[in-house]
Amino acid sequence: MDLSISPKAEELRERTQKFIREQIIPLERDPRQDKHGPSEELRKELIALARQAGLLTPHASIEMGGLGLSHIEKAIVFEEAGYSCLGPTAMNIHAPDEGNIHLLEAVATEEQKERWLKPLVSGRTRSCFAMTEPTPGAGSDPSMLLTTAVRDGDDYVVNGTKWFITGAEGADFVIIMARLEDGSATMFLVDMNTPGLELVRKMDAMDNCFTGGHAVLQFTDLRVPAKQILGEPGQGFKYAQIRLAPARLTHCMRWLGQARRAQDIAIAYAQQRQAFGKQLGEHEGVGFMLADNDMDLQTARLHIWHTAWLLDQGVRGNFESSRAKVVCSEAEWRVVDRCVQILGGQGVTGETELMKIFQDMRGFRIYDGPSEVHRWSMARKILGSKENK
Amino acid sequence: MDLSISPKAEELRERTQKFIREQIIPLERDPRQDKHGPSEELRKELIALARQAGLLTPHASIEMGGLGLSHIEKAIVFEEAGYSCLGPTAMNIHAPDEGNIHLLEAVATEEQKERWLKPLVSGRTRSCFAMTEPTPGAGSDPSMLLTTAVRDGDDYVVNGTKWFITGAEGADFVIIMARLEDGSATMFLVDMNTPGLELVRKMDAMDNCFTGGHAVLQFTDLRVPAKQILGEPGQGFKYAQIRLAPARLTHCMRWLGQARRAQDIAIAYAQQRQAFGKQLGEHEGVGFMLADNDMDLQTARLHIWHTAWLLDQGVRGNFESSRAKVVCSEAEWRVVDRCVQILGGQGVTGETELMKIFQDMRGFRIYDGPSEVHRWSMARKILGSKENK
């Protein structure tokens, strides 16, 4: 057993930390942002900064233009990137592009990689991933998929509505999950400007850090050539799994960075603010919260590292990534909530980055499967195993 | 012991419930609102509706034009009013006007009542209450008050900065807490358009239901005639206490209505949404949350009723109102947080009123004393009492 960080990862960690602190944090209050993240102009500037720092799309393979990071290296680097809300966008490791890059590397054809993956890795384009649907369609339960793709000559004709599609506005292409006539699920690569694809409306979401926000997409007789099927037809659920386990874990990593930022804001406040005759932090009621935060941050980090290491060993890790996702989202949420409490009135205003982090973090307990769905899935595995550990 | 609701209160309860459901909820999506509540035009319309329904400013005395509600009657009526975010504004029982009306009735001179209280009760004007200050001034610890009022002839000259002043924008007058040269605290009634009083900036707060939002006020050689001292000089902290215990409790009441609204939204969603082969609510993971919510709502209600009843008996009730404030703010927060979890993605978007309630509710654990300050104050009393219960 060896829990040390490799020299390569440590160098990347320090470089990323320095990059975020010196180049990204100063841009956090840049006016070229709205509730749905940075404008395309600002995003391009951020991408350029990361490229210059040698930190762009580090999880992509070296041949595609990335740094070919292992999962454990991602754990180290993404935590640092998440320290600023703008960090993942700058380094092109934000959701859903990060997961899409991973998926395309794993299953796309060479032609598809050339057309959609390469520009994505370079930060020239953005993408989105259209799986979830409004009631009564697929939400946490993917088997309820209602969007259909019907074969018509060399094309498929797609109809349906997708909901809570992160990053749709401004995206260049979308990966659509639809149901074929045989009931199987299939993924399609579709340019956003294809006729029949409409961005119906932006959603008014609580979070602020997803570039492009979230939107509702409508497909009306959307015609997609068969060669735009991602990988193989009928493999939609399998591919979703390929995307999911690592994508869940990278959420944990980035949000760990955000939670750590919240803790640092709270520590600074507790050191400087006076109340009832002493430094705020000297009140046990506050100090204990800081200690609990430290525990929760380290708990999240250790689960991330353990699961990342497993994935690096080639283990599928569905159970462990479910577990890490619940542990991290709940732990990181507690951290951020306590930080708000420590800051008091300041915690519920935009005086610091904390309020934004708080608003962002709440969704993490829901995205990629609410904690309840993961608990349910874990319980089945725990009970089903013939021999318990 | 009798926990029944009196016929008078029950009639008011039903009337308020009907008023909120039929007249106020339909206006919740009225476009004449921004992050800081309804526009003045919309507010006036809401006030007119409440007046017509005989529900305007019900907590003011009958001679001032209210309904002269007892604390327990307020408990019943304000919960119903809080069921819509717009309800308290319509009925003129929102913070800080509600507490200011109470305070002015208790300590203002007749002349002051005529000039400031009457228009406030009628809904023609709005007011704010300027006590909290930015670091290093008075926050949770009022003894750190830095704003000064120096006698100069028949006037006082006020200097200082106030922070997180709810409802300041659009208010007609403000009650300012300042320190005299002898160190004592005093309250002043000041029209907002007085020279030397500047609204420096609006704060970007997470909550949405406080008409006028929150602002920073700056007093620069603000000259206030001595007769505008509210009540007696040097009584600032005493008056703050007079205002505080009931004001804390009315927060609990209004927010209980909001939390109940959240629960009703969650129940409706759990009844209608399907997942993993059955109604969402039939999953114990969801049903248990609804049950826990019911417990928390009833816990909050019972603490409110008990404390309101005590206040009606003429008991000062500082300990009990502290306790009720912590119990209610924490319980109602848990309710709203669970509802968000039940709604999943919908819970973190503006698709329902829930997200707004969630964002509003967070501050409640902080406003009027964070839970930690109340626990600390309770502990001192528990430990100081010679004979324990």
Added chain:
Amino acid sequence: MDLSISPKAEELRERTQKFIREQIIPLERDPRQDKHGPSEELRKELIALARQAGLLTPHASIEMGGLGLSHIEKAIVFEEAGYSCLGPTAMNIHAPDEGNIHLLEAVATEEQKERWLKPLVSGRTRSCFAMTEPTPGAGSDPSMLLTTAVRDGDDYVVNGTKWFITGAEGADFVIIMARLEDGSATMFLVDMNTPGLELVRKMDAMDNCFTGGHAVLQFTDLRVPAKQILGEPGQGFKYAQIRLAPARLTHCMRWLGQARRAQDIAIAYAQQRQAFGKQLGEHEGVGFMLADNDMDLQTARLHIWHTAWLLDQGVRGNFESSRAKVVCSEAEWRVVDRCVQILGGQGVTGETELMKIFQDMRGFRIYDGPSEVHRWSMARKILGSKENK
């Protein structure tokens, strides 16, 4: 609304408090006790003391020899009785006798009352209630009842095993729940010395306050005359409900007294112990626990009062008594657990009464339906109601 305690109840409260403090607490370390409560000799002495104080079996009707207390009066008196682990035994209001007395008053024939109820009310006899069975029989789910009663002439022949039967050792009679041939459930009154009834073994339970402890009973061709059917045949589940709602609530009351005792022990310790340069209680980490305890105690009390008042109004109160049971058992448990933490090493030894209270209290979250079963039942009602509150 009126939350005052009536003069009658207040007089009883004070009398009970004085009785417990002066006459019962001094006997808490009397050596005539083992893990399963006081010896019969000591029990008789306790009963005599309560009779002398006019506090024996106060919940029984006046004609049966009790004080005819209403539910709300029970709430006041039983909390005081529970302040000592021996209090309920002394006042003859401990489980299961207290519930059995209630049930027999409600449904027994005159002859049955004469034979079984009267001696029970007078404290001369003890009883037990045999419903729960070992796996795969009836536990939390009463529909799984396996014990059978087969008609044979004027008798029924009962076979089965009952498990966790509180107070069985030393009891004079038992109420047995069994299934008739038609599938319906029926209760039988059976003297413990009847042939065919065997107390197989005592169970090694964590709690210490149930006189007689808990035991396993075996019925082997146990012959019971038909006239010993309690009330009507086939009404077993209905009678169980009649017994249950009030029995649940009296558990809440007695255990509230225990939790309050724990808090008083913790307060005394926090006042006297020094650590790290100050009184233990002045550490916020300790003071906050005392404040949280106070909140939880008052929450439990208010739910008890509210539900008791409802029952006094003739409301069946199944939902509310489920809710009160969960709220109280969880809140009182938190109190006791925090008190253990405050006492540190002393909290996990028999140096004070606290350890015993801790060991007793854990079962409360399980007895009369685990919290999970009540949440489930509440959820069904919440979701099933067409119109939500």
Added chain:
Amino acid sequence: MDLSISPKAEELRERTQKFIREQIIPLERDPRQDKHGPSEELRKELIALARQAGLLTPHASIEMGGLGLSHIEKAIVFEEAGYSCLGPTAMNIHAPDEGNIHLLEAVATEEQKERWLKPLVSGRTRSCFAMTEPTPGAGSDPSMLLTTAVRDGDDYVVNGTKWFITGAEGADFVIIMARLEDGSATMFLVDMNTPGLELVRKMDAMDNCFTGGHAVLQFTDLRVPAKQILGEPGQGFKYAQIRLAPARLTHCMRWLGQARRAQDIAIAYAQQRQAFGKQLGEHEGVGFMLADNDMDLQTARLHIWHTAWLLDQGVRGNFESSRAKVVCSEAEWRVVDRCVQILGGQGVTGETELMKIFQDMRGFRIYDGPSEVHRWSMARKILGSKENK
């Protein structure tokens, strides 16, 4: 980074697991035990079994007769040993002997090692550690030490009272912490049969797994030769630290085994018990608890591994071992408490090992510093660090 278990550790893990399951668990109900653990006869048998299995005192150095385990190897092996309450006694790794062996190896003179350490490593003797004192002496705050050692010729004369001394009954020697005339703290090695040393009484503690239980020791003019000072005079607090960090962590390890045992008992029960129409574990209310347990167990394990690895790197690890101690004790307690809830009535009786585990585990949140003391100490470090992570 490499989280794999080395082949050496894996072989030891499997051997220990097999040893515990096949040889120790069958002895768990051996009658030669009382509330304070196994009789000396049974203990000797257990020791012999471990010696035979090559698993005796594995943490001692090879020259002393142990296996010279690293901290991380201890983490692996001790978790397995803790799976049975008797395991640590059998393998001679129970508290306080385990920590005393560590301390003596680190600081004792050769002569002292020969006389006291060697027989201890071989399992022939037992020892205890006398630091904590009754009020107003040293409890969580060691600076309150009241026991004195006054130089008199070649001897020291020790007076004082020690409290909660684990394993004192039946121990062969004790390490006494006392205060010299210059105020410094010093440790003494004293045979239990030395005149002036009296075991005043056994304490009635909730836990059952500490061989010898806990006792009160009285020193009345206890004369100790100066050469029986452990290591150097005046180094008492320093030595306590040397002993403490690893001792804390081995508690976490052993108790993790106990918590895992509890989880396995709960899983087996949830698989076999039916309720409300399905397997108990299929109820989400139960399944979610099993999932939460799995998370907490893994969280504890990862913190143990991380801290053990740090100690193996030569890091002092006070902050991390404090953190691990709080995280593990709280997490493992939650596991055990949930398991009790799953088992229902069975959980609060001696029908399974669970009740014993529950009663043992409660003390873990208190022993070696209550969670509150560790939080306080962590907070000071978090706030004091100039540069936060």
